[in-house]
Amino acid sequence: MTRLALALMWLLHWLPLSWQASLGRCFGHLLYRFGSERRHVALTNLRLCFPELDEGQRDRLARKHFIAFGRSFLERGLLWWAPPQRLRRLVRIEGFEHLERTGGKPTILLVPHFVGLDMGWTRLTLELDMVSIYANQKNLLFNAALLKGRSRFGSSTLLSRQEGTRRALRRMRAGKPFYYLPDMDYGQRDTIFIPFFGVPTATITGLSRLARIAGAVVLPVVTRMQPDGQGYVVDIGAPWQNFPGPSIEADTRRMNAFIEGEVQRMPEQYLWLHKRFKTRPPGVASPY
DSSP states (O other), rough: OOHHHHHHHHHHTTSSSHHHHHHHHHHHHHHHHHHHHHHHHHHHHHHHOOOOOHHHHHHHHHHHHHHHHHHHHHHHHHHHHHHHHOOOHHHEEEEEHHHEEEEETEEEEEEOOOOTTHHHHHHHTTTTTOOOEEEOOSSSSHHHHHHHHHHHSTEEEEGGGGGGGHHHHHHHHHTEEEEEEESSSOOOTTTEEETTTTTEEEEEEEHHHHHHHHEEEEEEEEEEOTTTOEEEEEOOOOOOOOOSSSHHHHHHHHHHHHHHHHHHHHGGGGOOOOTTTTOOOOOOOOOO
16 A cells, blocks of 8 residues: 555656645545544644634634645655756745854754755755654555655754764764654653643753754744745745753744744644644643
8 A cells, every 4th residue: 555655656757736625625525524633632622722723713724724634745746756947946045044054053054844944954965964853654655665765865864863963963063954743752762741722732952952952043944835837936034043042941932932832823734643742741641
């Protein structure tokens, strides 16, 4: 089944992006209808983060998210097989001057989990070498395809979570920006409970700690999926001022507040399929 899915993605990458987007929308509708477990996770996350919405509004938002996710999944074939010139046309970078002005100083790119993050990674690897940490997928064949696709261009370094952050820190100190995705539930290790949309959320403190250890600058990077057929935009923000701040907790609060703001700009594109609130404070039951 995985080989068939990969073959289908390879065939689809030849189509115009508008056609792929239409197919991705259909795929998203199917995922929403038949993916009961992930639908439950998404609706639970939306209930916790947007209690002001009624059930119908959350359902509509969840459907939009599944469509965005379905699109991003099928359009990943472009990242794995499309030529560089096509990717440059389809994925535009804004704010690259902020990255150029770091002057080779250790740099952390703060990348929240929006559906376009893989588009952002691949597009940036056409311009420079980076380092990032990835989570191994349970499906070994898909995991191999994912890793190969993310390694197509340049000499970027991809490290598994099991290898930890020390090697990533060394690569960052050697001049490779760290494409860092810290907004997932990684369990209790190295986390503190910080509000995310008002919900106490197990949040890793790596952004603050790495910035302190390496003397790194932090640049936010958000990749936005545009309306059907209009491609993607990688938005590189200006370096954060006064970061790291007075404490690791304050820095982590600042990170979550920033991500909240970006989510509110395009809530349908944030990764609601992940059990973000799985790890709970002592005595608090899982909402899932």
